Amino acid sequence: MTETIAVVPGDGIGQEVVPVAVDVLDAVGEFEFVHGEAGDATKAETGSALPEETYELVAEADATLFGAAGETAADVVLPLREAVGSFVNVRPARAYPGVDALRPETDLVFLRENTEGVYAGHEDRLSDDLSTLTRVVTTSASERLAEFACDYVDDRGLDGFHVAHKANVMRETDGRFRDAVVGVADEHGVETEAVLMDAFATHVCLDPEQFDVVVCPNLAGDVLSDLAAGLVGGLGLLPSANVGPENGLFEPVHGSAPDIAGEGVANPSATLLSAAMLLSHLGYDDEGDRVRAAVEDVLAEGPHTPDLGGEASTEDVADAVLARL
Amino acid sequence: MTETIAVVPGDGIGQEVVPVAVDVLDAVGEFEFVHGEAGDATKAETGSALPEETYELVAEADATLFGAAGETAADVVLPLREAVGSFVNVRPARAYPGVDALRPETDLVFLRENTEGVYAGHEDRLSDDLSTLTRVVTTSASERLAEFACDYVDDRGLDGFHVAHKANVMRETDGRFRDAVVGVADEHGVETEAVLMDAFATHVCLDPEQFDVVVCPNLAGDVLSDLAAGLVGGLGLLPSANVGPENGLFEPVHGSAPDIAGEGVANPSATLLSAAMLLSHLGYDDEGDRVRAAVEDVLAEGPHTPDLGGEASTEDVADAVLARL
Ligand SMILES: CC(C)[C@H](C(=O)O)[C@@H](O)C(=O)O
Ligand SMILES: CC(C)[C@H](C(=O)O)[C@@H](O)C(=O)O
Numbered sequence: 223m224t225e226t227i228a229v230v231p232g233d234g235i236g237q238e239v240v241p242v243a244v245d246v247l248d249a250v251g252e253f254e255f256v257h258g259e260a261g262d263a264t265k266a267e268t269g270s271a272l273p274e275e276t277y278e279l280v281a282e283a284d285a286t287l288f289g290a291a292g293e294t295a296a297d298v299v300l301p302l303r304e305a306v307g308s309f310v311n312v313r314p315a316r317a318y319p320g321v322d323a324l325r326p327e328t329d330l331v332f333l334r335e336n337t338e339g340v341y342a343g344h345e346d347r348l349s350d351d352l353s354t355l356t357r358v359v360t361t362s363a364s365e366r367l368a369e370f371a372c373d374y375v376d377d378r379g380l381d382g383f384h385v386a387h388k389a390n391v392m393r394e395t396d397g398r399f400r401d402a403v404v405g406v407a408d409e410h411g412v413e414t415e416a417v418l419m420d421a422f423a424t425h426v427c428l429d430p431e432q433f434d435v436v437v438c439p440n441l442a443g444d445v446l447s448d449l450a451a452g453l454v455g456g457l458g459l460l461p462s463a464n465v466g467p468e469n470g471l472f473e474p475v476h477g478s479a480p481d482i483a484g485e486g487v488a489n490p491s492a493t494l495l496s497a498a499m500l501l502s503h504l505g506y507d508d509e510g511d512r513v514r515a516a517v518e519d520v521l522a523e524g525p526h527t528p529d530l531g532g533e534a535s536t537e538d539v540a541d542a543v544l545a546r547l
Numbered sequence: 548m549t550e551t552i553a554v555v556p557g558d559g560i561g562q563e564v565v566p567v568a569v570d571v572l573d574a575v576g577e578f579e580f581v582h583g584e585a586g587d588a589t590k591a592e593t594g595s596a597l598p599e600e601t602y603e604l605v606a607e608a609d610a611t612l613f614g615a616a617g618e619t620a621a622d623v624v625l626p627l628r629e630a631v632g633s634f635v636n637v638r639p640a641r642a643y644p645g646v647d648a649l650r651p652e653t654d655l656v657f658l659r660e661n662t663e664g665v666y667a668g669h670e671d672r673l674s675d676d677l678s679t680l681t682r683v684v685t686t687s688a689s690e691r692l693a694e695f696a697c698d699y700v701d702d703r704g705l706d707g708f709h710v711a712h713k714a715n716v717m718r719e720t721d722g723r724f725r726d727a728v729v730g731v732a733d734e735h736g737v738e739t740e741a742v743l744m745d746a747f748a749t750h751v752c753l754d755p756e757q758f759d760v761v762v763c764p765n766l767a768g769d770v771l772s773d774l775a776a777g778l779v780g781g782l783g784l785l786p787s788a789n790v791g792p793e794n795g796l797f798e799p800v801h802g803s804a805p806d807i808a809g810e811g812v813a814n815p816s817a818t819l820l821s822a823a824m825l826l827s828h829l830g831y832d833d834e835g836d837r838v839r840a841a842v843e844d845v846l847a848e849g850p851h852t853p854d855l856g857g858e859a860s861t862e863d864v865a866d867a868v869l870a871r872l
Contacts, residue, residue, distance in 0.1 A: 296715040324649060324752055340682070345719035351687050355720045357665070357680040388766065390621040394670035395680045420773040427649055427752075427777025441713065448745040449774055452752025 236289020561614020659768025
């Protein structure tokens with residue numbers, strides 16, 4: 223069976239980093255690529271940042287590689303996460319030899335709840351002065367995330383994971399989240415340590431090595447994983463996987479970077495590492511490992527794009543990765 | 548007129564760092580000190596973490612110096628912030644010469660909204676599976692914070708401030724916050740730059756010098772200021788001021804640190820710097836500056852408590868500060 227991979231480059235540097243990642247996927251496997259449009263440019267043309275065709279394409283594909291979107295990012299990426307039925311956003315944040323990092327010892331994975339919290343938030347304008355947002359937390363979504371987390375640490379031979387929360391203030395909602403996650407882990411004999419998200423923000427800077435896998439509510443995962451990006455040298459290196467029961471949406475954590483778009487110098491590493499996660503998700507573990515190893519080699523030895531202090535182009539980096547496969 | 552300062556040491560190291568800060572206040576001015584109890588130990592004794600007498604004491608004082616509370620922190624500090632009518636939590640995060648910092652160039656002040664957001668959150672358990680929290684944002688609270696921020700930057704000769712938010716997801720609530728803050732600043736001719744709170748988390752690690760004053764919703768301010776604490780070397784150095792129209796509650800950002808409580812080695816710097824903020828708030832600007840300068844000298848030259856790699860006691864540090872006044 224040939225798997226279908228939907229390819230949605232989006233805006234800005236998405237148009238530059240996604241095509242080279244498709245070349246890499248093409249080099250290691252036989253896939254059918256189907257192309258979709260989304261983002262600011264698509265909105266300008268069609269009136270919608272995420273046309274129905276693109277949504278369907280992504281929903282029906284076996285996996286999707288997404289680039290980035292500009293101003294319309296939330297209108298594109300949030301529905302696409304839903305299109306693939308994603309309940310967890312897997313965000314590794316690792317420092318790589320050869321790349322300057324504030325904390326070179328950082329090697330973390332955030333498992334971010336991907337369906338609720340403030341993202342499921344119904345908002346109301348109650349008066350000229352007052353607006354509210356209804357934050358949603360369910361035991362079922364928290365438990366599903368926890369099951370995933372238990373498998374994730376088991377697969378990696380780890381004993382347990384941290385659970386970030388703010389249950390001292392959001393007692394009912396984050397209390398529910400924390401207790402549900404810890405409860406599932408207890409059943410599986412997986413160790414957990416609950417940590418306040420504010421305390422985590424301090425401690426991950428002071429000593430990132432004490433953390434491996436961090437399970438978070440949706441917005442906490444958004445902010446804390448971006449913080450970790452700062453510790454490893456920026457967003458240019460962070461891949462992510464929006465994992466659903468079958469489908470998955472793979473995207474670099476960085477945005478469309480309008481300041482450098484069109485110059486051909488965007489760092490493709492985050493997208494190539496996202497493609498590696500896509501391969502593993504489809505069951506091509508060896509191919510995923512090969513792509514990951516090739517990207518790591520190139521990060522260690524160069525060539526490097528300007529964001530990492532080099533002078534190479536996106537193509538140069540992609541060619542160096544292809545040459546190592 | 549002799550001002551009344553309420554003194555609430557609370558739990559753990561609060562009992563060690565607050566008394567020495569009272570000595571310092573006593574050394575630079577004539578105040579009437581009134582003492583209140585709060586925290587875990589108080590709850591164990593009286594059944595309440597924050598007895599009515601303490602609440603009244605704080606509400607009626609001209610200012611309060613608070614230490615820390617343990618498990619009951621939220622039950623103590625959130626009502627006390629309300630008792631003083633605080634609408635802004637001022638949190639400077641500065642690296643000091645003589646103290647190891649991940650980013651020694653960090654010199655930031657967070658102005659955190661102190662009354663609403665998820666902290667005003669009404670929570671409901673809607674079913675066995677589902678809980679909600681109603682996040683509250685008003686234009687009036689956002690504008691009051693913005694007026695304070697405009698005065699704050701004016702007083703310091705700065706051109707403007709950043710506004711952290713997550714309005715791409717919380718469009719109605721954080722959109723209201725951002726627009727209200729930017730609107731007030733525009734009227735005052737104060738420059739603003741809005742920044743997504745997740746992007747801020749990355750950028751403050753990569754280049755903290757681009758930020759001076761950061762205006763935040765309540766929870767964003769909680770997490771981002773703790774992140775900044777990680778960049779300057781930990782919570783042991785961060786003071787804070789919960790400012791109300793007249794009254795104010797001054798507290799170190801750190802907690803009760805049960806691991807070192809009772810050993811007499813807690814770093815009193817954050818509490819001494821909070822006392823300096825208290826002095827400035829009461830109009831004793833010179834005295835506040837003197838205390839601040841003395842603490843900075845001691846940070847630069849020692850003696851240092853164990854958290855900073857030294858062997859000094861809390862008393863040693865306090866004596867060194869007193870000797871410099
Ligand atoms: C674009 C935005 C809606 C999105 C999010 O908040 O999830 C982004 O910040 C991310 O982390 O992928
Ligand atoms: C104890 C807790 C309620 C408090 C908060 O969230 O504001 C603390 O984290 C702080 O920052 O002062």
